[in-house]
Amino acid sequence: MDIRLRPTLQLDLSDGPLPRVHRVTDAVLEGDWIYTTFPRAGTSDYYTELPDQAWLFEFRDVDPRDLDALVSIVRLGQPVPVGPSTVPYSDLPVFTNESWQFYLARFAAERGREIDFAQPDWRVDDHGIRFHVDEIGVRVVLAQRAAQYAIAYSEGRLKEVAPDFPSRRNILAGDPLTSTSAIFDPDPELDAWEHFASLLNPALAAFPPHLHVEILGSPDLEVIRTRSTPEFDIGYPQATTYTVAMLQLALDLAADIEFQVCANEMCGRTFVRQRGWCVHGGHRTRGVRYCSSSCARAQYQREKRRRDNAARKHGAEQQT
Numbered sequence: 001m002d003i004r005l006r007p008t009l010q011l012d013l014s015d016g017p018l019p020r021v022h023r024v025t026d027a028v029l030e031g032d033w034i035y036t037t038f039p040r041a042g043t044s045d046y047y048t049e050l051p052d053q054a055w056l057f058e059f060r061d062v063d064p065r066d067l068d069a070l071v072s073i074v075r076l077g078q079p080v081p082v083g084p085s086t087v088p089y090s091d092l093p094v095f096t097n098e099s100w101q102f103y104l105a106r107f108a109a110e111r112g113r114e115i116d117f118a119q120p121d122w123r124v125d126d127h128g129i130r131f132h133v134d135e136i137g138v139r140v141v142l143a144q145r146a147a148q149y150a151i152a153y154s155e156g157r158l159k160e161v162a163p164d165f166p167s168r169r170n171i172l173a174g175d176p177l178t179s180t181s182a183i184f185d186p187d188p189e190l191d192a193w194e195h196f197a198s199l200l201n202p203a204l205a206a207f208p209p210h211l212h213v214e215i216l217g218s219p220d221l222e223v224i225r226t227r228s229t230p231e232f233d234i235g236y237p238q239a240t241t242y243t244v245a246m247l248q249l250a251l252d253l254a255a256d257i258e259f260q261v262c263a264n265e266m267c268g269r270t271f272v273r274q275r276g277w278c279v280h281g282g283h284r285t286r287g288v289r290y291c292s293s294s295c296a297r298a299q300y301q302r303e304k305r306r307r308d309n310a311a312r313k314h315g316a317e318q319q320t
């Protein structure tokens, strides 16, 4: 065997294409579970890209109480870390099994559901791989919270969306060993940043610096066919739609991009790049007033209708 390999140390993923995620071929809601099928391993359509700005579009468009909407999130791609040596909450601000079960059970109970953690196999049953609706709901809520922080920051009103829990600073202020409560005055803006970072960072930890071994060539055709994409290279991190959406958010935030508000009066979405304008994956950022080409069309037609109506009315008035 003479496989040509190239090992590199990948320090970050901020340049180049974002990691792709396992494609989902089907997702079906049954009770509190979303049963999910993936393409067979080794097939060429095994991976898919998360749409650009999914944190401002797909994740924000979903009502986390709507179970069918959560199914649509699962259809975007693998939503939760899966695998024998994978911690199912490694992408969230949760650090132990106990706190995960407590957090998820409370999240479910607030929505009138009960979770049985004693099930013999949480993830798999006869019908295939499944995700509990609240595992998805939690991620949608957290992604929306993170988006709220990012947008509020871009509008200079982060203070207004600060969390209402006691932050580290408040606790420090109440600590008898730190009599410097004046210094540790709780500051809503700092609290917001602290909470924001605590949501983002576990998701970003899915993309650590790593040894990436690229497979350049092999006399074995099968090896090239099945491993000729980065995802099949050795050491490539496992991505989920949630972690990639949070990575998109972090990159947009760090690039100090000016967010815009869609000028379609029925939309008003905050966005970064217009969608559906350029077929080759490019996106307009400058001089763009609409979040998508469909919003631009809709508003153009609305305004045209108004102009036409006004002209007709004007014409009718002149005739009388």
Ligand SMILES: [Zn+2]
Binding pocket: 262, 263, 264, 267, 268, 269, 290, 291, 292, 295
């Ligand atoms: Zn729009």
